[in-house]
Amino acid sequence: xxxxxxxxxxxxxxxxxxVGAKVPPGPALxxxxxxxxxxxxxxxxxxxxWFGPDGDATAGHLLAEALASIGGASVAVIVWSQGDAIAxxxxxxxxxxxxxxxxxxxCYGDP
Numbered sequence: 001x002x003x004x005x006x007x008x009x010x011x012x013x014x015x016x017x018x019v020g021a022k023v024p025p026g027p028a029l030x031x032x033x034x035x036x037x038x039x040x041x042x043x044x045x046x047x048x049x050w051f052g053p054d055g056d057a058t059a060g061h062l063l064a065e066a067l068a069s070i071g072g073a074s075v076a077v078i079v080w081s082q083g084d085a086i087a088x089x090x091x092x093x094x095x096x097x098x099x100x101x102x103x104x105x106x107c108y109g110d111p
Contacts, residue, residue: 001038001039001040001041002037002038002039003037003038004036004037004038005033005034005035005036005037005038005049005051008099008102009038009049009089009099010033010034010036011102012068012077012089012099012100012102012105013033013036013079013086013089014030014033014102015066015102015103015105016064016065016066016077016078016079016089016105017029017030017063017064017079019064019066019105019106019107020064020065020066020077020079020105020107020108021063021064021079022062022063022064025063025064028084029084029086032085032086033086036051036086037051038050038051039051039052042090045097046091046092046093046097047091047097047098047099048088048089048090048091049088049089050087050088051085051086051087051088051089052082052085052087052088060080060081060082060087060088061080061081061082062078062080063079063080063081063086064078064079065077065078065079065108066105066106066107066108067105067106067107067108068100068101068102068104068105068106069096069100069101069104070093070096070097070098070099070100070101070104071096073093073095073096074093074095074096075091075092075093075096075100076090076091076092076093077089077090077091077092077100077105078090078092
């Protein structure tokens with residue numbers, strides 16, 4: 001499987017990086033978002049997607065994390081990296097499915 005990142009997925013990655021990055025992302029990392037290619041999806045059927053050739057972020061590093069909502073249910077959203085590249089967008093929430101609206105993304109600790 002390989003497809004271009006969708007507009008909503010790209011907006012979500014950018015928003016999580018803007019709100020919850022552990023270290024401010026450089027301009028090259030932000031500029032790479034529209035060119036990302038989805039190479040794998042989560043086996044459980046959630047909206048988690050992976051961009052690298054490995055198909056997951058098992059060897060990756062947490063680049064950014066934030067909270068968001070899907071239909072009123074709270075989810076965690078994590079952007080993973082491998083080396084200098086974005087490797088994944090993970091959605092963690094047991095009561096919701098799909099992608100959260102990027103405008104619902106907030107930093108941990110925001111009201």
